[in-house]
Amino acid sequence: MHFLRLGEPGVEIPAVSDGTTTWDLRPLTADIDGPFLAADGLARAEAAAAAGELPELDPTGLRIGAPIARPQAxxxxxxxxxxxxxxxxxxxxxxxxxxxxxxxxxxxxxxxxxxxxxxxxxxxxxxxxxxxxxxxxxxxxxxxxxxxxxxxxxxxxxxxxxxxxxxxxxxxxxxxxxxxxxxxxxxxxxxxxxxxxxxxxxxxxxxxxxxxxxxxxxxxxxxxxxxxxxxxxxxxxxxxxxxxxxxxxxxxxxxxxxxxxxxxxxxxxxxxxxxxxxxxxxx
Structure with missing residues (x-):
């Protein structure tokens, strides 16, 4: 699994992908940011995707942004x-x-x-x-x-x-x-x-x-x-x-x-x- 953010700058959609299917992370988090990471967000997202609890997302035509929200440092x-x-x-x-x-x-x-x-x-x-x-x-x-x-x-x-x-x-x-x-x-x-x-x-x-x-x-x-x-x-x-x-x-x-x-x-x-x-x- 890998994590990415899709869409135009400032309005990227957080997502997780296994290389074949991409899932929308918005049911879990507004973004891939510090609070999400600190709350064991990556493991929770992988588990939710594997359990079929996340909606699929079609990445076709979407810009790929930086995979994390703007860091503080x-x-x-x-x-x-x-x-x-x-x-x-x-x-x-x-x-x-x-x-x-x-x-x-x-x-x-x-x-x-x-x-x-x-x-x-x-x-x-x-x-x-x-x-x-x-x-x-x-x-x-x-x-x-x-x-x-x-x-x-x-x-x-x-x-x-x-x-x-x-x-x-x-x-x-x-x-x-x-x-x-x-x-x-x-x-x-x-x-x-x-x-x-x-x-x-x-x-x-x-x-x-x-x-x-x-x-x-x-x-x-x-x-x-x-x-x-x-x-x-x-x-x-x-x-x-x-x-x-x-x-x-x-x-x-x-x-x-x-x-x-x-x-x-x-x-x-x-x-x-x-x-x-x-x-x-x-x-």
């Missing part, structure tokens, strides 16, 4: 693949590098990526995203951390490198928080189906040409370790989104051109679906 881990750290000009970190994106960066996996006015250094970053299911604070170990993760999704941590690096004064969020800079989806896949998130192939393409090809097993800090460490710095709330880092193969490496209007960015993670975004200028 988008927390990102930087330089979490050793090869990407090196192509960025840094050594792999000894602790998690943390930065934030504005929650309104989150859009659907097929929505357009909007280039900021005058931008010539907008970059792609395919990432495994974890969604918090229950509050996590001062966790004692990584072993208990995974129980606080509701599920996983594919994210694109789009980045404007000039604002991130040259104009940041040390704070990356300037280059990370433009509108549409966090396509997410198409599904939220429950943790029970993914495990700890390791061992998954992860990839990106621009205009059909390979950019990134790696495995989530190459994460320096795995999902459980990330959640554990974050909980020592902040309280993680249900519905919070964590982007866990990107492999090598981005424009910042100097090996590929940055994004331009008309480019098509495709990315995906094994078993978790794919994105296809068209780049166009922001009006």
């Amino acid at each position: 988008v927390i990102c881990i930087g330089m979490n693949y050793a090869a990407h750290a090196r192509e960025s000009g840094s050594e792999p970190p000894s602790d998690i590098v943390v930065f934030y994106k504005h929650p309104n960066t989150v859009v659907g996996p097929y929505d357009d990526i909007l280039l900021p006015p005058g931008s010539t250094t907008t970059d792609w970053e395919v990432e495994l995203a974890a969604v918090i299911g229950t509050r996590a604070r001062y966790l004692d170990s990584p072993e208990e951390a995974l129980a606080h993760v509701a599920g996983f999704a594919v994210a694109n941590d789009v980045s404007e490198r000039e604002y991130q690096l040259q104009r940041s004064l040390g704070q990356w969020s300037k280059g990370k928080s433009f509108e549409t800079f966090n396509p997410l989806g198409p599904w939220l896949v429950p943790t029970a189906q993914v495990g700890d998130g390791s061992g998954l192939s992860i990839r990106s393409r621009v205009n059909g040409e390979r950019r990134q090809e790696s495995s989530t097993s190459d994460l320096i800090f795995g999902v459980a370790e990330i959640v554990h460490r974050l909980s020592r710095f902040m309280v993680l709330e249900p519905g919070d989104l964590i982007n866990t880092g990107t492999p090598e193969g981005v424009g910042l490496s100097g090996r590929f051109p940055y994004l331009a209007a008309g480019d098509i960015v495709e990315l995906g993670i094994e078993g978790m679906g794919e994105h296809r975004s068209v780049v166009r200028p922001a009006s």
Whole structure:
């Protein structure tokens, strides 16, 4: 089973699908959000679908939105693949590098990526995203951390490198928080189906040409370790989104051109679906 939200922005319908049949979750919840996740909503929804208690929904022609409602926090881990750290000009970190994106960066996996006015250094970053299911604070170990993760999704941590690096004064969020800079989806896949998130192939393409090809097993800090460490710095709330880092193969490496209007960015993670975004200028 995987969870998704269908329809136009702001009026998406929460749904669950087994890949063949899609069921409407509105008898259970108004949205796939923090309160729903915290109330064991994913398990309850799967049980209701299996018992025939939910109406079927025809997804034909419906936009696929982000699989969770706008989170209250988008927390990102930087330089979490050793090869990407090196192509960025840094050594792999000894602790998690943390930065934030504005929650309104989150859009659907097929929505357009909007280039900021005058931008010539907008970059792609395919990432495994974890969604918090229950509050996590001062966790004692990584072993208990995974129980606080509701599920996983594919994210694109789009980045404007000039604002991130040259104009940041040390704070990356300037280059990370433009509108549409966090396509997410198409599904939220429950943790029970993914495990700890390791061992998954992860990839990106621009205009059909390979950019990134790696495995989530190459994460320096795995999902459980990330959640554990974050909980020592902040309280993680249900519905919070964590982007866990990107492999090598981005424009910042100097090996590929940055994004331009008309480019098509495709990315995906094994078993978790794919994105296809068209780049166009922001009006």
